[in-house]
Amino acid sequence: MILDDLVAATQRRLTTEQAAVPLAEMVKRADNVPTKDPQQVYDRFTAPGIHLIGEVKKASPSKGLIAADFPYLDIAKDYDQNGVSAISVLTEPDYFKGDIHYLQEIASEVSVPVLRKDFVIDPYMLYQAKAAGASIVLLIVAILSEQQLNDYLKLAHQLGLAAIVEAHDEDEIKTAIAVGAKMIGVNNRNLKNFTVALDNSERLRQLVPENIAFIAESGIHTRADVQVLEANHVNGILIGEALMTAPDKAAKIKELLG
Numbered sequence: 712m713i714l715d716d717l718v719a720a721t722q723r724r725l726t727t728e729q730a731a732v733p734l735a736e737m738v739k740r741a742d743n744v745p746t747k748d749p750q751q752v753y754d755r756f757t758a759p760g761i762h763l764i765g766e767v768k769k770a771s772p773s774k775g776l777i778a779a780d781f782p783y784l785d786i787a788k789d790y791d792q793n794g795v796s797a798i799s800v801l802t803e804p805d806y807f808k809g810d811i812h813y814l815q816e817i818a819s820e821v822s823v824p825v826l827r828k829d830f831v832i833d834p835y836m837l838y839q840a841k842a843a844g845a846s847i848v849l850l851i852v853a854i855l856s857e858q859q860l861n862d863y864l865k866l867a868h869q870l871g872l873a874a875i876v877e878a879h880d881e882d883e884i885k886t887a888i889a890v891g892a893k894m895i896g897v898n899n900r901n902l903k904n905f906t907v908a909l910d911n912s913e914r915l916r917q918l919v920p921e922n923i924a925f926i927a928e929s930g931i932h933t934r935a936d937v938q939v940l941e942a943n944h945v946n947g948i949l950i951g952e953a954l955m956t957a958p959d960k961a962a963k964i965k966e967l968l969g
C-alpha cells in the first residue's frame with residue numbers, strides 16, 4: 712500500500728536529516744520558538760460554522776503533478792487573506808514535492824495556524840514542526856501504534872502544537888478517541904485504490920462526540936460537497952486539489968464556504 716512506501720521514504724529522509732541536525736540541536740531550535748496554546752486551535756475548529764483548511768500542495772501520489780507553477784508563499788497569502796481558518800503545507804518531498812522550508816516561510820508570513828502535513832513517525836518530526844513555526848501536526852492512526860499515538864499527542868501538546876489525528880475507519884476512530892484526540896480528521900481517500908468517497912466522513916461523523924473537532928479530508932471540490940458535510944455537522948474541511956487548480960483562489964474559497 713502507498714502508506715508503506717510513504718513511511719519507508721520518511722524513514723530514509725529522517726536518517727539523513729538527523730545526521731545533518733541531531734535531535735539535541737533540533738530540540739534547542741524548537742525551544743527557541745515561542746510555545747503556543749493548542750487549545751486555541753481546537754476552539755477555532757469547534758466554534759459554530761464550517762472551517763476551511765486550505766492546502767498548499769504541489770503534487771500527490773494519486774494525481775502526480777498538480778501545480779507546475781508553484782508560488783507557495785503567494786498561494787498561502789491568498790488563502791490567508793480570503794477566509795481560511797488554517798493552512799496545510801505538505802512537507803513530504805518524495806511523493807508530494809513538499810519541503811519543511813515552505814512551511815517555515817509560510818508560517819512567518821500568515822496570520823492563521825499552519826499545519827505540517829507529513830507522515831510523522833518519530834518525535835524528531837514534532838520538534839522540527841515546532842522549530843519551523845507550525846501550530847498543528849498530523850498524526851495518522853494507520854502508521855502509528857496506540858502507544859506512539861499517545862506519546863506523540865502528549866509531546867505535541869507540550870510543544871504547543873495541536874494535532875489532527877487521522878482515521879480511515881471505525882476502528883481507527885475508536886483508537887483516536889481512546890488516545891484523547893481533540894481533533895479527528897477522516898480521510899475520504901481510499902489509500903489502496905485512491906478513490907474518494909465523501910460518505911466516509913458522513914458515516915464516521917456519527918462516532919465522534921461533538922466536543923471533538925471533526926475534519927473531513929480529501930475529495931472536496933464543490934459547494935454541494937460542503938453542504939453535505941455541513942448537514943452532517945462537520946467542523947472543518949481540508950481542501951487541496953480544488954483550491955490548487957482554481958485560477959481564482961479567493962472566488963473558489965467564497966464558493967466553497969457559500
Ligand SMILES: O=C(O)c1ccccc1NCC(=O)[C@H](O)[C@H](O)COP(=O)(O)O
Nearest residue numbers: 771772773928929930931949950951952
Ligand atoms: O493526495 C494523495 O494522493 C494522498 C495519497 C496518499 C496519502 C495521502 C494523500 N493525500 C494527503 C491528504 O490528506 C490530502 O492532501 C488532503 O486531504 C487534501 O486532499 P485533496 O483536496 O483531495 O487534494
